[in-house]
Amino acid sequence: MSELVFVFQTLVDGLLLSGGYILIALGLGLIFGVVNYVNVAQAEFSMFAMYGTWVLWIALGLDPFLSLAIILPVFAMIGVAFYVSMVRAVRTRDHGVHILMTLGLAFILQNAALLIFSADVRTIRTAYSAASFNIGGVSINIVKLVAFLIAIALFFALIAFLNKTRTGRAIRAVAQDESLAAAFGVNVDRIFMITVAIAIALAAAAGTIMMPHLFVQPMVGQFFVLFAFAIVVMGGMGNLKGALVAGLIIGVVEAFGQVYIGGLAGRIIVFALILIILYLRPSGLFGRSAL
Amino acid sequence: MLDVENVRKSFGGTVALNDVSVSIGEGSIIGMVGPNGSGKTTLLNIISGALPADRGTIRFDGHDITGREANAIARLGLVRSFQISRPFPSMTVLENVLAASHAGTGPAVRARAADIVRQVGLEAVIDNRAHALSFGQQRLIELARILMLRPKMILLDEPAAGVNPTLMEHIKALILSLNREGTTFLVVEHNIRLVSEMCERLIVLNNSEKIADAPLADVLQNQAVKEAYLGSGRAVRNPKHRIYADE
Numbered sequence: 001m002s003e004l005v006f007v008f009q010t011l012v013d014g015l016l017l018s019g020g021y022i023l024i025a026l027g028l029g030l031i032f033g034v035v036n037y038v039n040v041a042q043a044e045f046s047m048f049a050m051y052g053t054w055v056l057w058i059a060l061g062l063d064p065f066l067s068l069a070i071i072l073p074v075f076a077m078i079g080v081a082f083y084v085s086m087v088r089a090v091r092t093r094d095h096g097v098h099i100l101m102t103l104g105l106a107f108i109l110q111n112a113a114l115l116i117f118s119a120d121v122r123t124i125r126t127a128y129s130a131a132s133f134n135i136g137g138v139s140i141n142i143v144k145l146v147a148f149l150i151a152i153a154l155f156f157a158l159i160a161f162l163n164k165t166r167t168g169r170a171i172r173a174v175a176q177d178e179s180l181a182a183a184f185g186v187n188v189d190r191i192f193m194i195t196v197a198i199a200i201a202l203a204a205a206a207g208t209i210m211m212p213h214l215f216v217q218p219m220v221g222q223f224f225v226l227f228a229f230a231i232v233v234m235g236g237m238g239n240l241k242g243a244l245v246a247g248l249i250i251g252v253v254e255a256f257g258q259v260y261i262g263g264l265a266g267r268i269i270v271f272a273l274i275l276i277i278l279y280l281r282p283s284g285l286f287g288r289s290a291l
Numbered sequence: 292m293l294d295v296e297n298v299r300k301s302f303g304g305t306v307a308l309n310d311v312s313v314s315i316g317e318g319s320i321i322g323m324v325g326p327n328g329s330g331k332t333t334l335l336n337i338i339s340g341a342l343p344a345d346r347g348t349i350r351f352d353g354h355d356i357t358g359r360e361a362n363a364i365a366r367l368g369l370v371r372s373f374q375i376s377r378p379f380p381s382m383t384v385l386e387n388v389l390a391a392s393h394a395g396t397g398p399a400v401r402a403r404a405a406d407i408v409r410q411v412g413l414e415a416v417i418d419n420r421a422h423a424l425s426f427g428q429q430r431l432i433e434l435a436r437i438l439m440l441r442p443k444m445i446l447l448d449e450p451a452a453g454v455n456p457t458l459m460e461h462i463k464a465l466i467l468s469l470n471r472e473g474t475t476f477l478v479v480e481h482n483i484r485l486v487s488e489m490c491e492r493l494i495v496l497n498n499s500e501k502i503a504d505a506p507l508a509d510v511l512q513n514q515a516v517k518e519a520y521l522g523s524g525r526a527v528r529n530p531k532h533r534i535y536a537d538e
Binding site: 164165166169170172173176177179180181182183184185186187188291 | 339340341360361362365366370371373377379380381382386389390391392393396436440
């Protein structure tokens with residue numbers, strides 16, 4: 001493999017890996033941008049969705065990508081329960097309260113997963129897991145490509161929903177001026193609930209699409225959430241388009257870091273890049289946005 | 292249409308409204324004036340559900356709206372504007388108007404929103420983002436958004452504040468036109484000329500209490516109003532707040 005092809009291969013691998021990170025970060029950014037709530041446990045929902053996908057695969061033989069049809073609505077309902085039981089009561093409190101609460105939730109969810117599924121690593125290997133095709137010497141794995149395309153499709157579906165539907169416009173209105181939206185008849189509490197439901201469903205979608213090419217164990221969320229926060233901060237707090245671009249950049253940078261520096265140490269380059277970007281642009285690449 | 296009875300509101304030890312009662316009939320335009328800090332905006336906030344009253348009752352169009360959420364009151368047809376225009380900044384003019392729609396997003400709704408944008412005179416900037424518009428244009432966005440809700444009654448908080456005379460005439464014409472179609476108005480305004488040209492009755496608040504509620508000519512003769520406006524410190528009056536020609 002020539003050096004140029006190798007570089008392109010790393011680039012493609014990085015791009016294809018970024019889909020899951022982008023979805024977790026989108027959910028994180030949506031909750032922060034609309035509800036002004038910091039959810040440190042966001043990736044724990046992804047972890048449980050990975051287990052859910054694995055269970056559906058083991059018990060019913062359901063294809064992991066098709067299991068999205070079950071995972072998405074179930075986790076949207078879990079998002080509603082999360083809003084009603086945890087977010088609503090402390091929404092207007094300091095971000096420190098949100099972080100402490102959701103950090104506690106993350107620990108509970110991790111240990112619940114440990115109790116239920118043990119610490120064993122679980123994987124899904126479908127008949128097409130190893131399938132790939134070749135373009136100019138660059139190998140593209142089908143599973144990773146499908147996962148990436150689903151993530152991008154969900155991103156554009158979310159943008160279309162926010163811009164073209166009545167509920168989407170109400171979400172944007174609440175994000176921009178909560179009391180003004182209420183004065184014009186928007187039920188703000190209901191909008192917050194819908195937003196959290198969407199955000200948790202996005203986190204779950206991330207888990208499901210990553211499951212066929214990654215693995216799940218109870219602590220996997222810790223790694224995801226670090227990258228998700230990095231994406232949100234790099235793209236601009238609450239800026240969804242920023243999250244997409246930052247997610248792609250981080251995916252690619254991580255891939256190059258792992259190839260050229262190696263292993264986990266390669267991820268240092270991702271966080272070094274974030275520090276540089278925040279030094280140059282303290283509000284992130286695209287600035288903080290009110291949707 | 293609107294009955295406010297014995298509403299009281301205090302912030303800590305400061306009484307902002309002290310047993311204020313106001314009654315407004317359907318189809319009328321009533322003005323509300325008073326020196327800064329007299330409680331006008333607090334009363335609007337309480338009526339519109341933005342603030343809870345400590346006590347008292349508010350009825351609108353046959354419904355007891357005391358303590359109801361702002362969105363529920365808006366859905367009953369009682370809508371307010373704000374002293375400082377507050378468009379949704381990242382939305383276009385059309386999106387701002389559509390954000391106030393509770394009737395879906397179909398072509399008929401979009402067409403109606405576009406019609407309202409034309410009605411208020413913003414068709415040239417219909418696809419521009421609100422944050423890039425002038426103060427006066429943002430004021431018109433607010434009016435357009437209100438119209439989208441088909442309100443039965445509108446609470447206007449200083450609609451003429453900071454707008455040029457031409458725009459003020461435009462806003463006045465809009466208010467009168469809507470009133471002819473049946474919309475009721477409560478207009479809080481410092482600009483007495485505007486109030487006197489539109490309102491059949493004037494409510495005057497001072498020091499958190501209602502001190503007058505009568506036709507303009509009677510209000511001008513009211514001793515308590517004279518004292519509230521002229522008092523003894525005539526040198527510190529803001530010209531736009533003048534209620535008497537010799538003030």
